[in-house]
Amino acid sequence: xxxxxxxxxxCALVQGASRGLGLALxxxxxxxxxxxxxxxTCRAPATAGALAQLASLEQRLEVLPLDVTRxxxxxxxxxxxxxxxxxxxxxxNVAGVLHGxxxxxxxxxxxxxxxxxxxxxxxxxxFGPLLVAKHFHPLLKHDGRAVLANVSARVGSIGDNRxxxxxxxxxxxxxxxxxxxxxxxxxxxxAPNVIVVAVHPGTVDTDLSRPFQQxxxxxxxxxxxxxxxxxxxxxxxxTTAQSGxxxxxxxxxxxx
Numbered sequence: 001x002x003x004x005x006x007x008x009x010x011c012a013l014v015q016g017a018s019r020g021l022g023l024a025l026x027x028x029x030x031x032x033x034x035x036x037x038x039x040x041t042c043r044a045p046a047t048a049g050a051l052a053q054l055a056s057l058e059q060r061l062e063v064l065p066l067d068v069t070r071x072x073x074x075x076x077x078x079x080x081x082x083x084x085x086x087x088x089x090x091x092x093n094v095a096g097v098l099h100g101x102x103x104x105x106x107x108x109x110x111x112x113x114x115x116x117x118x119x120x121x122x123x124x125x126x127f128g129p130l131l132v133a134k135h136f137h138p139l140l141k142h143d144g145r146a147v148l149a150n151v152s153a154r155v156g157s158i159g160d161n162r163x164x165x166x167x168x169x170x171x172x173x174x175x176x177x178x179x180x181x182x183x184x185x186x187x188x189x190x191a192p193n194v195i196v197v198a199v200h201p202g203t204v205d206t207d208l209s210r211p212f213q214q215x216x217x218x219x220x221x222x223x224x225x226x227x228x229x230x231x232x233x234x235x236x237x238x239t240t241a242q243s244g245x246x247x248x249x250x251x252x253x254x255x256x
C-alpha cells in the first residue's frame with residue numbers, strides 16, 4: 001500500500017489585525033481551514049483586546065508587534081516569523097489610515113492639502129505595505145502557490161476617479177497600487193508561484209469608513225466578517241495570470 005503524503009498546513013499572516021477588517025480576516029482564516037496557522041500583527045498587541053482574546057482561545061494564532069511606519073519593527077517581526085515557519089502561503093497587508101487625530105481628514109479642496117498629513121498617510125498606506133513585502137517576500141518563495149495581497153481602495157484608481165478630492169488618501173492608494181504592480185513584475189521573474197494583487201474590499205463598516213457612509217447603499221455596506229469572507233474567497237480563486245492586477249471584492253477587475 002502506498003502511503004498518502006499529508007499536505008503541509010497552510011500558513012497566513014495578516015498585517016494590521018487589531019480590529020475591523022484585519023481582525024475579521026484572522027477569524028475567517030482560522031475558521032475556514034482548521035489546520036491553518038495564522039500570524040497576526042499590529043502596532044500594540046497589549047492594547048488589542050479582541051485579538052488577544054482570540055489568541056488565548058486559539059493555539060494556531062500568534063500575535064506579533066509590527067508598526068508599518070518603522071522598518072526596524074517590520075524587520076524584527078519578519079525575523080520572528082522566519083524562526084516559526086519556513087513558508088507563508090498568504091500575506092495580507094490591511095493597515096491603512098484615512099482620518100484621525102491632528103487634523104487628519106480627507107481634503108475636499110486643494111487648499112486643505114498639508115505636507116505633514118500627506119507624509120503621514122503615504123507612510124502608512126503606501127510605504128508600509130512595500131516594506132512589509134521587502135522583508136517578508138522570501139517566505140512566499142516556495143514550491144506551492146502563495147498570495148501577497150495589499151488591501152487597496154477603489155478611490156485609488158486613477159482611471160475611475162470622477163469625484164476628485166481626498167488627495168492624500170487617493171494618492172497614497174494609487175502609489176500603493178503602483179508598488180503592488182511593480183512587486184508583482186519582479187516576483188513574477190524571481191518567484192513565479194507568487195500572486196501579488198491589490199484588492200478592494202468594498203465599503204466596510206469599520207472605524208475607517210464610518211464618517212463617510214451616508215451615501216452608501218445598505219446593500220453595498222459590508223460588515224467586517226462578510227467583507228473578510230469575500231476577500232478570502234477572491235484570493236483563493238486567483239491564478240498566477242492575475243498577478244499584478246487590481247481586483248474587487250466580487251472578483252471583478254478595477255482599472256488602474
